[in-house]
Structures are given as structure tokens and as C-alpha cells.
Amino acid sequence: xxxxxxxxxxxxxxxxxxxxxxxxxxxxxxxxxxxxxxxxxxxxxxxxxxxxxxxxxxxxxxxxxxxxxxxxxxxxxxxxxxxxxxxxxxxxxxxxxxxxxxxxxxxxxxxxxxxxxxxxxxxxxxxxxxxxxxxxxxxxxxxxxxxxxxxxxxxxxxxxxxxxxxxxxxxxxxxxxxxxxxxxxxxxxxxxxxxxxxxxxxxxxxxxxxxxxxxxxxxxxxxxxxxxxxxxxxxxxxxxxxxxx
Numbered sequence: 001x002x003x004x005x006x007x008x009x010x011x012x013x014x015x016x017x018x019x020x021x022x023x024x025x026x027x028x029x030x031x032x033x034x035x036x037x038x039x040x041x042x043x044x045x046x047x048x049x050x051x052x053x054x055x056x057x058x059x060x061x062x063x064x065x066x067x068x069x070x071x072x073x074x075x076x077x078x079x080x081x082x083x084x085x086x087x088x089x090x091x092x093x094x095x096x097x098x099x100x101x102x103x104x105x106x107x108x109x110x111x112x113x114x115x116x117x118x119x120x121x122x123x124x125x126x127x128x129x130x131x132x133x134x135x136x137x138x139x140x141x142x143x144x145x146x147x148x149x150x151x152x153x154x155x156x157x158x159x160x161x162x163x164x165x166x167x168x169x170x171x172x173x174x175x176x177x178x179x180x181x182x183x184x185x186x187x188x189x190x191x192x193x194x195x196x197x198x199x200x201x202x203x204x205x206x207x208x209x210x211x212x213x214x215x216x217x218x219x220x221x222x223x224x225x226x227x228x229x230x231x232x233x234x235x236x237x238x239x240x241x242x243x244x245x
Contacts, residue, residue: 009093011101018101020069020094027199028137029068029102036103037078039232043168043201044071046194047133049237050164050205052222053212057082059130061160065118065146066136067094070104077111079230083130085111088118090136119145123154130160135168143169147179152186156208165206169193176202192245194237205245214243 008023013033017040020028030040039045051058060083062076067089076085089095092115098104107113114121118136132155136146145151147169155165165187169179183191187206196202216239223238 009091009097011097018069020097020102029071031069031071031102037074039071039075041071041199042197043199043203044075044135045232045234046197046201046203046237047072047135047166047168048075048232049194049203049234049241050131050133050166051080051226052219052234052238052241053164053205053214054130054162055222058162059083059164061128061130062086063088063122063129063132063158065122065132065134067098067104067113068135069102070098071102072133072135073111074102074104075230075232077105079232083110086114087112088114088116088121090115090117117145119148119151119154122151122158126157127160129158130163131166132159132163133166147175147182149182149186152183152206156186156206159208162209163207167204167206169202169204170200180204190245192242194240211244214241216243219243 010021012019012021016033018031018033022028032038032040039048062083062085064073064085064087067073067087073085073087076083095113105111134146137143159165169176183204183206187208190208191204191206193202193204219238219241223235227233
């Protein structure tokens, strides 16, 4: 077995919030027990902010690389009913724990869980995914092949016309600037990074098409609709976006 898969996986709970850990105090994901389909952590809420950048019923086909407790998969499954979701997770233990402790739904026509390497999987379909969301780290908080220019280029090739790439990066890591430079090259400069969360996570969006040319009023209106329909409040995030990246 790969050393990547030998680290312990632990679940803790405090004040009604359940946490996933990969053998350390570092939080890999969280769920408020009374609101299992909401996005508890700030960075996961920001990762869903791509919903502000495209009109509904976008997206139809979603690829998520890295499952964690399944927060984003559950949110899209419950609140974006027209989409089909494929999640690639390298560690089968994570899938088992997401089901047993974090209420990950069983697979069906809309949700597929693939055990495998996300960097390899993304190369299998060209021009297919409307949205690719990447949140994959090992127990040392390293992204490995998921933070390389060939991977970013493969993601761009895998996106459909109008597709959007979203990644969770660590702004406090030494390789952060390198990752941004690689993304700029892979997506011809069409990238935008939100300000760092208190946890140090930085959410980056990228696309390979024309400049979005949105306006602030559109972003605010979509944020209001999203809050009304799902409870997810992205009004502050909407105000932070550069609508022309």
C-alpha cells in the first residue's frame, strides 16, 4: 500500500460540529451535525462561488477531485439538482468514513464515486466537464501532482466551453506563488484568487475562454438568489470578485 494511504484517519466532534482529520489536528473538513448538507467551513463556501459566475442551470457535469467528508459533493447533490457529479478520491477509507460519519449519499444516477488518482482521471475526457473543483491533499497537506502545470493544463483541456476550474490552495505554503504562475500559464492568464481565508486557504478560479465581462449587480443578484434557494450566503464573496478575469 502507498505510504499516502497508511496515515490514520480520525473523526472528532465539538459543539455540534464533526471534523475529519488525517492523523493530525489539521482539519480536512467539517459538518454541522444539525445541518449536514450545508457548507460549514469558509473555504468550502468559497469553492462553491463559481455558481455566481455562470447562469443557472449551470453546471450540468461536475468533477470533484478530493472527497474529504463530502461537503461540496453533498451541497451540489442537494442544491444543484440538474447536475451530475463525479468525485475522484484516492483513499477508499475516506469514502467509507464520509458515508458512515458525514452522511454522504449512496451512489446513484447523479453521484459517482471513483477510487483513483485525480491527476490521471482528469485526462480521460476532453471538453466534457462544466466545472472541475480540486481539493486534494495528503496528510502532510501536500497536493502533489494536483499542483503542477501539466495537471492544470489537463484540467483546462477537460473543461467544456464555458467551463470553470476551482482549486483550494494554501496561501501560506512555499509553493503558492509557483502554483499561481502555473495556473496563469495553463489558463492564459484567466485566473482570479479570492483573499485568503483565516485558515490560510486561498480559492482560485480559472477558465480558458473569453473574459467573463460580468458586472457587480449581476454577481450580487445571483448571490441573493443563491442565499434564498440554498441558504448559502456569498454576498461578501460576490463583492470581492473581479468580474472581468
